[in-house]
Amino acid sequence: QTVVTQEPSVSVSPGGTxxxxxxxxxxxxxxxxxxxxxQQTPGQAPRPLIYSINTRSSGxxxxxxxxxxxxxxxxxxxxxxxxxxxxxxxVLFLDSGLWMxxxxxxxxxx
Amino acid sequence: EVQLVESGGVLVHPGGSLTLSCAxxxxxxxxxxMTWVRxxxxxxxxxxxxxxxxxxxxxxVDSVKGRFSISRDNAESSLYLQMNSLRPEDSAVYYCxxxxxxxxxxxxxxxxxxxxxxxxx
Numbered sequence: 769q770t771v772v773t774q775e776p777s778v779s780v781s782p783g784g785t786x787x788x789x790x791x792x793x794x795x796x797x798x799x800x801x802x803x804x805x806x807q808q809t810p811g812q813a814p815r816p817l818i819y820s821i822n823t824r825s826s827g828x829x830x831x832x833x834x835x836x837x838x839x840x841x842x843x844x845x846x847x848x849x850x851x852x853x854x855x856x857x858x859v860l861f862l863d864s865g866l867w868m869x870x871x872x873x874x875x876x877x878x
Numbered sequence: 879e880v881q882l883v884e885s886g887g888v889l890v891h892p893g894g895s896l897t898l899s900c901a902x903x904x905x906x907x908x909x910x911x912m913t914w915v916r917x918x919x920x921x922x923x924x925x926x927x928x929x930x931x932x933x934x935x936x937x938x939v940d941s942v943k944g945r946f947s948i949s950r951d952n953a954e955s956s957l958y959l960q961m962n963s964l965r966p967e968d969s970a971v972y973y974c975x976x977x978x979x980x981x982x983x984x985x986x987x988x989x990x991x992x993x994x995x996x997x998x999x
Contacts, residue, residue: 819985
């Protein structure tokens, strides 16, 4: 069964740039995967971040950007801030016609 | 203002049944795909089920197929999740959410706050 893959944990220095990726255990992420990204802090519902490859949801700062690079979707944070420390999830539409979230990436800003 | 408000989460015994509800407001409910997403304690998000705007198409993650049923009442702007044969691994916060469609792409653009289901003896 195809699994959506994300880095379990990533760290970045304040002001630095970091890229999180979202891939498939079998195959490549493409526009037909409808990749989107969500940010979640403990005890809160997920917050939409990026959709349509590189469109920011309402209120999302422009330091967040999305892309498809190689065979993965990517979320880049340029100029990371302390309050970016969160869990980040992607979700993809699979060839099976079902949706699947990645396991999430815990981002530490230190 | 768009609002999605879940209800119905409780403690239930293994093998039991439960129906979750989601009251939607602030948008034209009958025009949107809707979904349930769950999150077990300390774990990641898991897509559970989708339903088409008119209710004619439904899809499920394999682990709940045959046990869970998603439905909607467009007249009442409500979404439901009927859960049968519950297992401890179904314990999670269940989120009601809306699929937005923009520029040819789907994404979850609105989330409820979630309702907690605990399956335990």
